[in-house]
Amino acid sequence: MAKKKSNKQQQQQSSAQQGQSQSQKSAKNSDKNNQDDPVVDAVPVDAPEATTTSIMELLQVDVGDMTKVKQVLDETVAAALLDGSGGGSFSSADSFSSPGLDEDYFLDNIKLAIMTVACIFAVIAQFGPIPFPESRILLALCCGLYFVLSGLLQLITTYLDQDCILRTKPIATKGDSASKKKNPLLFQYGLKVRTNMLRFSEFFTVILEFKGMENTPMVKETWSVGNFFDVDGMFDELGLVERVEKLYRRLEASDYDESKKDK
Amino acid sequence: MIKEVIDKQIFELKKLWQNKRQLTFQVLNLAMIVFSALMIWKGLMVVTKSESPVVVVLSGSMEPAFQRGDILFLDNSVVNVGVGDVVVFKIKDRDIPIVHRILKVHTKSSKQPNGEPVVELLTKGDNNRVDDRGLYAPGQLWLEREDILGKAVGTLRYVGMVTIALNDYPVLKYVLVGMMGLFVLTSKEG
Numbered sequence: 523m524a525k526k527k528s529n530k531q532q533q534q535q536s537s538a539q540q541g542q543s544q545s546q547k548s549a550k551n552s553d554k555n556n557q558d559d560p561v562v563d564a565v566p567v568d569a570p571e572a573t574t575t576s577i578m579e580l581l582q583v584d585v586g587d588m589t590k591v592k593q594v595l596d597e598t599v600a601a602a603l604l605d606g607s608g609g610g611s612f613s614s615a616d617s618f619s620s621p622g623l624d625e626d627y628f629l630d631n632i633k634l635a636i637m638t639v640a641c642i643f644a645v646i647a648q649f650g651p652i653p654f655p656e657s658r659i660l661l662a663l664c665c666g667l668y669f670v671l672s673g674l675l676q677l678i679t680t681y682l683d684q685d686c687i688l689r690t691k692p693i694a695t696k697g698d699s700a701s702k703k704k705n706p707l708l709f710q711y712g713l714k715v716r717t718n719m720l721r722f723s724e725f726f727t728v729i730l731e732f733k734g735m736e737n738t739p740m741v742k743e744t745w746s747v748g749n750f751f752d753v754d755g756m757f758d759e760l761g762l763v764e765r766v767e768k769l770y771r772r773l774e775a776s777d778y779d780e781s782k783k784d785k
Numbered sequence: 786m787i788k789e790v791i792d793k794q795i796f797e798l799k800k801l802w803q804n805k806r807q808l809t810f811q812v813l814n815l816a817m818i819v820f821s822a823l824m825i826w827k828g829l830m831v832v833t834k835s836e837s838p839v840v841v842v843l844s845g846s847m848e849p850a851f852q853r854g855d856i857l858f859l860d861n862s863v864v865n866v867g868v869g870d871v872v873v874f875k876i877k878d879r880d881i882p883i884v885h886r887i888l889k890v891h892t893k894s895s896k897q898p899n900g901e902p903v904v905e906l907l908t909k910g911d912n913n914r915v916d917d918r919g920l921y922a923p924g925q926l927w928l929e930r931e932d933i934l935g936k937a938v939g940t941l942r943y944v945g946m947v948t949i950a951l952n953d954y955p956v957l958k959y960v961l962v963g964m965m966g967l968f969v970l971t972s973k974e975g
Contacts, residue, residue: 637813644820647827665828
């Protein structure tokens, strides 16, 4: 299935100079198994989209390099939830309705602040005006504080961050009918997006759960990496963005997989 | 092959430049790594009370005990150095520290202002034929305790060759640091 899809996309590239929305339509069509007649997707001459001539570039990744694969997948998942443009290789004004969440930089900022303070101590220790033998106490202080901060940073990364790749803020209610249909928890809590891919495993798991909530319910989805990469390592960003968006819609509709409590 | 690697690195750098927050994070990461090494060095300085807790042997004057390229760990917190100790000392107004062994120690009855007795030291390299009086400043016959940077308490064979190479060919320094910096900046934690 993955191979067929990539063939479709290669066809789009070779029959170049088609509008962006054109190639996206074809990608969607391939899901419906429209494989017998690819030429059906011809653009009418007067269609406004025909004037945009960007060719969709596919990112190529060395599939043997597991860290790079996970990194690319993580980035796309994060971008899909934030603004739906999957890494910026095509514009976000397209047929996807992206969740458009806001990233929560709180923990990130804390980490940056700790690092900056530690660096300041290091600079004081190095460029302090007092010559060596007398400055022993100051040096000892700076070194001690530096290592304490460094240890703190490591703790945060190991225990608070874990496998989380993205944190978002709760969305603002607009009070309209669309908001009422959504999961009320979305307005109270931000999301925590965790991903998991074991070394040498082909399965990539994405978990969406609520941040700051005890026994948070979650939605989880596991896919084989083969859905997104073909043999040459060409990456199907659109496919992943679609699936992530579907996962988010499930969370919106409160269609949970299991809550942690039930384990 | 190398061109591909360079192109990939340049691509990653460009991507990094667009995302300022990520760039700050990576730069601080790099700074933390460098500063960790620096802080360990300063920590050693504090513990051993020595200005230069780790030195590299440059000459062959202490063979067969120490060869050119050995790393020495110094400890300056000892109060009295005795005959037979290997010490690193600096002659006043000279830059390069010297590693030799103590040959003679004279403890005078007169006391210094800080209450410690005056101690005079004479050194000699194991592989040299004469003592170091020829190396001292003109008219100086003895070393004092404050000239000593530290007593050698540990050694690592030949590990210091890297430092000697970096010193002889300064270009290597920039190449090495540049490459390290590049790889840290463009690699992200998996």
